[in-house]
Amino acid sequence: MSTTQHFCARESLALGDPLAGSAAHAERNLLLSWPRPKWQRSLRQASDMCGEVSAKLEAIAEAGRRVNLIHRRDQPSARHCLYLMPENRRFEVTRDELSAFLAALERNEPLAHWEVSPPDGALLLCCTHGKKDKCCAKFGYAAYKALNTAVAESGLPFEVWESTHLGGCRLAASAVVFPALRKYGRIGNEDALLLLESEMADRPYLPCYRGDSRLSPVQQCAQVAALEWLASRSIHADVSVAQPSNEQASNQGWITIDWRCASDTGRLTVRCESRTIQRYDTCADLAAGSSSASQVWMATQVMVTGSGVLHS
Structure with missing residues (x-):
């Protein structure tokens, strides 16, 4: 009899289930x-x-x-x-x-x-809800310890708490930062300090970033793609995500992003395409063999408005 343990988080990663758009x-x-x-x-x-x-x-x-x-x-x-x-x-x-x-x-x-008195700094919740999903116990608690240790050793202005279910068990370890309401997934020990340093600079930590929870899934996908495009050019900017101008643009996933930093401003247009993947949302689904078809968004193009495609 096999004693190999299976985890929905590992299945999700192997499937290419994206973080962006899941926030x-x-x-x-x-x-x-x-x-x-x-x-x-x-x-x-x-x-x-x-x-x-x-x-x-x-x-x-x-x-x-x-x-x-x-x-x-x-x-x-x-x-x-x-x-x-x-x-x-x-x-x-x-x-x-x-x-x-x-x-x-x-x-x-x-x-x-x-x-x-209100918190001195940001509040960071890391899901360790093992009674909900075993991935949150295994990967979530390890991430919580790494984040809490990094805060203590470096004297960083965060309160780190364990939390019940935050959504997206398959993306464990999952976390959310308040009051910014930024969500993260697949946090490893090596990400802990880097994530905290990014948050201290009021910037999302892109390797684990799921998106801004105030946005729709397609807008989150576009936001993350734009931030990655800018970061690849050493531009750390604030971005504003526009609503699609019409229903056709929305269905095709064309999203406009305005960005601003200390020395410059600009506008990007991101194309996100809808795809359907067959995935296990939880370890209970995995154990039962009951996968489900789910819609995800993938960014396929980032364009500088009026200047052609610079990245795809």
């Missing part, structure tokens, strides 16, 4: 610290939550704010750290007061009683 994530978030050993398969439920807290978290999620559980060893189990994003607000709440806090949040009442 969907809700903009409004509630992050709640809770000891990882108590996490359930649901991204917002724990085995020792009282029914009232559990129900309020479900109601908050139903109202449109994504809820994730997060964990760090130094956080007391009976005292919870909570974050509201993109507001970048932080709160400290005892277990006894948690239901009252969540009720106030639901009713849009003042939360000043529990509020503490």
Whole structure:
């Protein structure tokens, strides 16, 4: 009998499943610290939550704010750290007061009683949700340790937390940076410090970048392609992604990107083509042999507007 373990993340990489275009994530978030050993398969439920807290978290999620559980060893189990994003607000709440806090949040009442100073720097969540997918336990926890160690050893201004499911188990190790809302995948130990240094410069780390979560998949694909095109020319720029000017352009994947740096500005047009791949989204799918046909986007051309194709 074979003892070889199979992981959806390795299958995804071997298939050529792209990172770009996979960064969907809700903009409004509630992050709640809770000891990882108590996490359930649901991204917002724990085995020792009282029914009232559990129900309020479900109601908050139903109202449109994504809820994730997060964990760090130094956080007391009976005292919870909570974050509201993109507001970048932080709160400290005892277990006894948690239901009252969540009720106030639901009713849009003042939360000043529990509020503490906001984070000094960016918040970085790394998915280690092993009860959801074994790739997140294997690859996610290794990436979390590498990121946390790099922050500690270099004194970098980040808070790194373990997190429940962030989406895209097949892309583990997965992470999201708040409040920038940039998503990453396939983070290896060798990427940790480089990713953090890029984020400190307010630039996405392109080797692991999935895209800006505020954009559609095709826009994310175009954004990443434009940033790579610029970086290959040693241009580190802010980019703005335009909506396709008409339905035909949208269907053909033509996306306009405006860029600006300290010394120059420009415009690129990126063509992204839709492709269908047969993939396993999770390790459970892989074990069951139930792959699914999925649409992905691939950038095939980057043009300087009015100057012809310079890269494809």
